[in-house]
Amino acid sequence: VNLADIIATTRDRRALTSLQIQRLVTAATDGTAADYQLAAWLMAVVLNGLSDQETTALTLAMANSGERLDLAGLPKPWLDKHSTGGVGDKTTLVVLPILAACGMTIVKMSGRGLGITGGTIDKLESIPGFRTDLTPEEMKDQAERIGIALSGQTPRLAPADKALYALRDVTGTVQSIPLIVSSILSKKIAGGAEKVVFDVKCGSGAFMKSHDDARALANSLMTIGAEAGLQVACLITDMQQPLGRAVGNALEVQEAIDVLSGKERGRFRKLCEQLAGLALELGGKVEKGLGKQHAANCIDDGSALLKLDQWFQAQGVHVSVVDPQFSLPRAPAKQEVLATARGFVSAIDAEQIGSLVVELGGGRKTKGDAVDPAVGVVLHKEVGVLVEKGEPILTIHARKDEDLIPLTDQADRAIRISSNAPAVPDVIKEVFKSQPRD
Amino acid sequence: VNLADIIATTRDRRALTSLQIQRLVTAATDGTAADYQLAAWLMAVVLNGLSDQETTALTLAMANSGERLDLAGLPKPWLDKHSTGGVGDKTTLVVLPILAACGMTIVKMSGRGLGITGGTIDKLESIPGFRTDLTPEEMKDQAERIGIALSGQTPRLAPADKALYALRDVTGTVQSIPLIVSSILSKKIAGGAEKVVFDVKCGSGAFMKSHDDARALANSLMTIGAEAGLQVACLITDMQQPLGRAVGNALEVQEAIDVLSGKERGRFRKLCEQLAGLALELGGKVEKGLGKQHAANCIDDGSALLKLDQWFQAQGVHVSVVDPQFSLPRAPAKQEVLATARGFVSAIDAEQIGSLVVELGGGRKTKGDAVDPAVGVVLHKEVGVLVEKGEPILTIHARKDEDLIPLTDQADRAIRISSNAPAVPDVIKEVFKSQPRD
Numbered sequence: 001v002n003l004a005d006i007i008a009t010t011r012d013r014r015a016l017t018s019l020q021i022q023r024l025v026t027a028a029t030d031g032t033a034a035d036y037q038l039a040a041w042l043m044a045v046v047l048n049g050l051s052d053q054e055t056t057a058l059t060l061a062m063a064n065s066g067e068r069l070d071l072a073g074l075p076k077p078w079l080d081k082h083s084t085g086g087v088g089d090k091t092t093l094v095v096l097p098i099l100a101a102c103g104m105t106i107v108k109m110s111g112r113g114l115g116i117t118g119g120t121i122d123k124l125e126s127i128p129g130f131r132t133d134l135t136p137e138e139m140k141d142q143a144e145r146i147g148i149a150l151s152g153q154t155p156r157l158a159p160a161d162k163a164l165y166a167l168r169d170v171t172g173t174v175q176s177i178p179l180i181v182s183s184i185l186s187k188k189i190a191g192g193a194e195k196v197v198f199d200v201k202c203g204s205g206a207f208m209k210s211h212d213d214a215r216a217l218a219n220s221l222m223t224i225g226a227e228a229g230l231q232v233a234c235l236i237t238d239m240q241q242p243l244g245r246a247v248g249n250a251l252e253v254q255e256a257i258d259v260l261s262g263k264e265r266g267r268f269r270k271l272c273e274q275l276a277g278l279a280l281e282l283g284g285k286v287e288k289g290l291g292k293q294h295a296a297n298c299i300d301d302g303s304a305l306l307k308l309d310q311w312f313q314a315q316g317v318h319v320s321v322v323d324p325q326f327s328l329p330r331a332p333a334k335q336e337v338l339a340t341a342r343g344f345v346s347a348i349d350a351e352q353i354g355s356l357v358v359e360l361g362g363g364r365k366t367k368g369d370a371v372d373p374a375v376g377v378v379l380h381k382e383v384g385v386l387v388e389k390g391e392p393i394l395t396i397h398a399r400k401d402e403d404l405i406p407l408t409d410q411a412d413r414a415i416r417i418s419s420n421a422p423a424v425p426d427v428i429k430e431v432f433k434s435q436p437r438d
Numbered sequence: 439v440n441l442a443d444i445i446a447t448t449r450d451r452r453a454l455t456s457l458q459i460q461r462l463v464t465a466a467t468d469g470t471a472a473d474y475q476l477a478a479w480l481m482a483v484v485l486n487g488l489s490d491q492e493t494t495a496l497t498l499a500m501a502n503s504g505e506r507l508d509l510a511g512l513p514k515p516w517l518d519k520h521s522t523g524g525v526g527d528k529t530t531l532v533v534l535p536i537l538a539a540c541g542m543t544i545v546k547m548s549g550r551g552l553g554i555t556g557g558t559i560d561k562l563e564s565i566p567g568f569r570t571d572l573t574p575e576e577m578k579d580q581a582e583r584i585g586i587a588l589s590g591q592t593p594r595l596a597p598a599d600k601a602l603y604a605l606r607d608v609t610g611t612v613q614s615i616p617l618i619v620s621s622i623l624s625k626k627i628a629g630g631a632e633k634v635v636f637d638v639k640c641g642s643g644a645f646m647k648s649h650d651d652a653r654a655l656a657n658s659l660m661t662i663g664a665e666a667g668l669q670v671a672c673l674i675t676d677m678q679q680p681l682g683r684a685v686g687n688a689l690e691v692q693e694a695i696d697v698l699s700g701k702e703r704g705r706f707r708k709l710c711e712q713l714a715g716l717a718l719e720l721g722g723k724v725e726k727g728l729g730k731q732h733a734a735n736c737i738d739d740g741s742a743l744l745k746l747d748q749w750f751q752a753q754g755v756h757v758s759v760v761d762p763q764f765s766l767p768r769a770p771a772k773q774e775v776l777a778t779a780r781g782f783v784s785a786i787d788a789e790q791i792g793s794l795v796v797e798l799g800g801g802r803k804t805k806g807d808a809v810d811p812a813v814g815v816v817l818h819k820e821v822g823v824l825v826e827k828g829e830p831i832l833t834i835h836a837r838k839d840e841d842l843i844p845l846t847d848q849a850d851r852a853i854r855i856s857s858n859a860p861a862v863p864d865v866i867k868e869v870f871k872s873q874p875r876d
Contacts, residue, residue, distance in 0.1 A: 007610035172445035
C-alpha cells in the first residue's frame with residue numbers, strides 16, 4: 001500500500017478508491033503502516049473530510065478488519081443501539097430489556113467512560129458479580145437464550161478501529177464526522193447487527209455542543225449506515241442538563257431499575273420510551289406510530305424488568321434486582337446542595353455536573369484511571385421547576401467528607417435560578433427515521 | 439511539552455505561542471516528541487498554515503536547535519544565496535566566486551538533488567577530488583582564507599530541520615510555505631549569514647509551477663527573513679525551460695566554468711549577473727543600480743574565475759580549471775535530437791528534460807540512489823529561436839547506447855516547434871529588494 005499517495009490524495013481533496021481505503025485499513029490493522037503516516041492521513045481527514053463514498057468504504061473495511069459475529073439462527077431482528085455519550089446516560093440499561101422483552105435480539109459491545117462522558121461498562125461493573133468480558137461465542141450463546149448480551153469491546157471484532165482510535169486519541173484527530181461515523185458503524189456491523197438506533201446527544205454535556213453539529217453527525221450516521229447495509233433510525237436528544245436524576249455508576253444503575261419498576265416517570269423515561277419505540281418500529285415489531293406506547297407497556301407490565309433480571313443473572317449477578325438482598329455500592333459521605341434563592345431552576349449544566357462526578361472519582365481523567373462505582377450526584381429538581389430558597393437541588397455522594405466542600409461550590413456554579421420561567425427544551429430534539437427500502 | 443495541545447491549536451486555526459513552538463522544536467530535535475504527533479501537527483500546518491509570527495518563531499527555534507556558526511572575525515558582509523531548485527540550475531557555481539571576488543564572505547551549506555531538481559553537492563562531487571564534507575570549523579577557516587566555503591549539510595547545524603524534513607518527506611507534508619520558509623531560513627541563520635539572496639524558481643521544472651505560488655513563497659521569504667533578523671532580497675526566475683545549456687552534473691560544472699571564462703553569454707549568465715548584482719547591492723559593496731554591471735565586470739576581468747579556481751583547490755581539486763589537465767567525467771554514448779520541422783522553438787519543457795536526466799542516471803528517483811556524474815543533456819537551442827528541419831536541438835549524453843533510443847523519444851516530446859514566433863519570458867520574472875532598515 002502506497003501511504004504517501006493516500007495521504008497526498010486526501011490532503012489535496014481528491015477521492016480515494018475503495019481499494020486504497022481497504023489497503024490502508026489492512027495496513028493499520030496489521031501494523032505495517034507507519035504510525036506517523038496514519039497520523040498525517042487522519043489529520044488530513046479531520047481538516048478536509050471524506051466523501052460519503054469514502055466514509056462507507058472506510059466503515060466496511062474496518063468492519064471486515066477482524067472477525068464478524070454471525071447471528072444466524074437467532075431470532076430477527078438483530079438490533080443494536082448506540083449513544084454518542086453524555087452525562088447521566090444510562091439509556092442502554094432501560095432500552096435493551098424492553099427490546100429483548102419484545103423478542104428482538106441484541107448483541108452489543110459497549111465502552112468505558114472517559115472525561116465527563118460515562119460508559120455503560122463502568123455502570124454495569126458497579127453491580128456485584130456482573131461480568132463484562134464475554135467472548136464473542138458467549139455473547140451469541142447468551143443472546144440465543146435470553147435475547148440480550150452486552151460486553152466490553154473485544155479486539156477480535158473491528159481491530160482496525162482499536163488501532164486507529166488509539167492513534168486518534170493522541171494526535172488531536174478524534175473530532176471528525178467521517179472518523180466518528182466509521183468507528184461507530186464498523187463495530188455495529190462487526191457485531192452482527194442489521195438494524196441500529198442512534199441517540200445523538202446535543203448540549204454542554206455532549207460531544208456535539210450545537211444542534212447543527214449534532215444534526216450533521218445524525219445525517220451522516222443515517223446516510224453511511226444505509227450505504228453500509230444497515231437499517232438505521234436516530235434521535236437527537238438534549239444533553240444541556242444531565243439525563244435523569246442520577247449521575248454516577250451505581251446511582252445510575254439504581255435509576256434504571258427504578259424506571260423499569262415504574263417508580264420514575266421523568267424526562268429520562270420519556271427518552272427511553274421514544275428510543276425503544278423507534279427501535280420497535282424499525283424492527284417491524286409494531287406498526288409505525290405505536291412504538292412508544294408499546295415500549296411504555298413493556299415497562300408497565302413488568303416484562304422489561306423481568307428481562308433486566310434475566311440479563312443481569314446471565315452475566316453473573318447472583319441476586320434478583322427485586323430481592324431485598326440486591327445491593328449496590330454506596331458512598332459514605334453525602335451533602336445536599338440547596339437553592340440559594342426562590343425562583344425557577346433555569347440551568348443545571350451537564351458539563352459541570354459531569355466534571356464534578358469525575359472529580360469525585362466516578363469518572364476518568366485519563367484512560368486506565370480506576371473508577372469509584374459508588375460516588376456521584378443525585379438531582380432532586382430538573383430545569384424549569386419552581387423552588388423555594390433552601391430547598392435541596394441535588395445531593396453529592398462522595399468517598400469522604402473532605403471531598404465535599406470544594407465540590408459543593410462547583411455544584412453551586414452548575415445551577416442557575418432565575419425569576420422568570422425558562423424555556424425548557426424537550427428531551428427529544430429531532431427524530432430521523434430511515435426510508436423504507438425495497 | 440504538551441503536543442496534544444499544540445496539535446489541537448493548529449488544527450483549530452488558533453495561534454501557538456513562541457514558547458510552545460520552541461518546545462515543539464526541542465522535542466522534535468531530541469526525539470522526545472512522538473513521530474505520529476509531529477506528523478499530525480505537520481499536516482495541520484500544511485492545511486491550515488501558520489501566521490507570520492508563528493513561522494518566525496519556528497524559524498528561530500530551528501536555527502537554534504543545534505550549533506550556530508559564528509563568523510566573527512571574517513570580513514563582512516556575511517552572505518548566503520539560496521535557490522528553490524530547478525533543472526540546469528548551476529547558479530551557485532557562478533555567483534559565489536563573483537561575490538567572494540568582491541570581498542564578501544560566503545559560508546554555505548548545499549543539498550543533493552532529488553527528482554528533477556539538481557543539487558549543488560552532486561554537481562561539485564563530479565569534479566575529481568572535490569570534498570563536500572567540511573566540518574563547521576573547516577568551513578570557517580576556509581572562508582577566512584578565500585571568502586568561500588561550501589559543504590553538504592551537517593547535522594550539527596539546525597538538526598531540527600533534518601528531523602522534521604525526514605518526517606515531512608514520508609507524510610505528504612513537504613508542500614507548505616511556512617514549513618519550506620522555516621526550513622530554508624533556519625539553515626541560513628545557523629550557518630551565520632546576515633544577508634541572503636533568494637532565487638525562487640517558477641515553471642514546469644520548479645517546485646512552484648505558477649507565478650502566484652512563486653510570489654507567495656518569495657513574499658514569505660522576504661517577510662519572515664526580515665522578522666528573523668536577516669537582510670534579504672529575492673528574484674523570481676523562469677524555470678519553464680531548463681536554465682542554460684547543460685543539465686547533468688559534470689556538464690553543468692563545465693558550463694559554469696565557461697560562463698566565468700566569458701565563453702557563455704546567454705540567459706543563464708544574465709540570471710547570474712542579476713542575482714550577484716542584487717547580492718552586491720544588498721551587501722553594500724556597490725551603489726543601488728550598479729550591481730549587475732559590477733558582477734559582469736568581475737566575470738570579464740577574470741577575477742571570478744580566479745576565485746572559482748581558489749575555491750575548488752581549497753576543497754581538494756588538484757588541477758586548475760584552466761589547466762588542460764583539468765578534466766571532468768564524460769559519458770561514452772551520445773545522440774543528437776534534431777528539429778522535426780522548420781520553425782520556432784516554442785517550448786523545451788524543463789520538467790521533461792529533468793526527468794530525462796533522472797532516467798539517464800544523472801538524478802535520483804529516491805534518496806540514497808547513486809548519481810552518474812557524466813550523463814545529461816546539452817541544449818543547442820533555446821526557446822524563441824528559428825531552426826531548420828534537421829538542425830540539432832540537443833544532445834543526450836548517456837552511459838550506453840541502449841539508453842539512447844527510448845530517451846530520444848522522450849526528448850522529442852519535450853520540444854515543441856511552431857510556425858509563429860513564441861513569446862519568450864525573460865529569465866528574470868520579478869525582483870524583490872528589502873526595504874532599508876534603521
